[in-house]
Amino acid sequence: MSAAALRTPFQPNWWARFGFLLLLVYCAYAVSELSITWERFVTGLHTGAKFLAELFPPSSKRLGLLFDNLVETVQIAVIASAVGIALSLPLGLLSARNLMPGWLTWPARAVIAISRSFHPVIFAILFVKAVGFGPLAGILTLVFASIGFVGKLFAEAIEEISLKPVEAVTAAGAPFMSVLTYAVLPQVFNRFIGFATYQFDSNLRNSTMIGVVGAGGIGGTLFAAFQRFDYDFLCTILLAIIGLIMVGEYLAVRIKATFND
Structure with a gap:
């Protein structure tokens, strides 16, 4: 075993790192293509909270x-x-x-x-x-x-x-x-x-x-x-x-x- 391998027993897996980087880049690209924005997310939280408030109290009819x-x-x-x-x-x-x-x-x-x-x-x-x-x-x-x-x-x-x-x-x-x-x-x-x-x-x-x-x-x-x-x-x-x-x-x-x- 070489001296370099003894100094670094856990060798970095550059292919795995490149794969993770490629995945992050693709996710960013997909988000932009799907028109997902922070403003829509915040608006959705407000609408969702309003909807949940209208659910209660549960009805005892039917x-x-x-x-x-x-x-x-x-x-x-x-x-x-x-x-x-x-x-x-x-x-x-x-x-x-x-x-x-x-x-x-x-x-x-x-x-x-x-x-x-x-x-x-x-x-x-x-x-x-x-x-x-x-x-x-x-x-x-x-x-x-x-x-x-x-x-x-x-x-x-x-x-x-x-x-x-x-x-x-x-x-x-x-x-x-x-x-x-x-x-x-x-x-x-x-x-x-x-x-x-x-x-x-x-x-x-x-x-x-x-x-x-x-x-x-x-x-x-x-x-x-x-x-x-x-x-x-x-x-x-x-x-x-x-x-x-x-x-x-x-x-x-x-x-x-x-x-x-």
């Missing part, structure tokens, strides 16, 4: 409508999660390149890639156009969202397993389903439960959003309240959504804890 929409939102999330996760199991398995031949993995990965290609709102618009307004469009939207997320992560989890148990069970003459049951699933089950609970939590959030474009749930009522400038009822809806998401988060934590014990 609680029956709010409750019905919350129930519909939960129903959409539960059905979509159950169907989407159930479909993700075989698709994720077929996508695992360490277990399946290429002529099976590529079509399965194509389905997962298509499911991940668009934001749920775009899928919601497409399904509203296809099946009409209402919960069915929301369920179909979140089924595709679940397949895209859980299917991809489940396939990657399978590809990371140790193949020694698979080889041992196969050498004992076990059929393919027994190999999956006793050699593959025990290695990925806990991770799959984590994927599933996270996706349910995500579907619960997304089900409150896709209603804005007519796919059922509380989002439609929220958008209508916003259009009517009914800000006190809008505040009630937002607080109800926050409470619903917190309950969903608690249930997800309890489910994961139950399966990990």
Whole structure:
């Protein structure tokens, strides 16, 4: 080792520094192109503070409508999660390149890639156009969202397993389903439960959003309240959504804890 290297044990990475500098230059250029100014930011703070002041106090009217929409939102999330996760199991398995031949993995990965290609709102618009307004469009939207997320992560989890148990069970003459049951699933089950609970939590959030474009749930009522400038009822809806998401988060934590014990 040279004397210069001994004097400076941590050599500067000039390529990394050049990359960070290039990123800063591009960000400055992008801000100028997007017409983002300090004056607009300050004006936005003032407008936002005025809007927040109009939200309070929350309205206690139309609680029956709010409750019905919350129930519909939960129903959409539960059905979509159950169907989407159930479909993700075989698709994720077929996508695992360490277990399946290429002529099976590529079509399965194509389905997962298509499911991940668009934001749920775009899928919601497409399904509203296809099946009409209402919960069915929301369920179909979140089924595709679940397949895209859980299917991809489940396939990657399978590809990371140790193949020694698979080889041992196969050498004992076990059929393919027994190999999956006793050699593959025990290695990925806990991770799959984590994927599933996270996706349910995500579907619960997304089900409150896709209603804005007519796919059922509380989002439609929220958008209508916003259009009517009914800000006190809008505040009630937002607080109800926050409470619903917190309950969903608690249930997800309890489910994961139950399966990990």
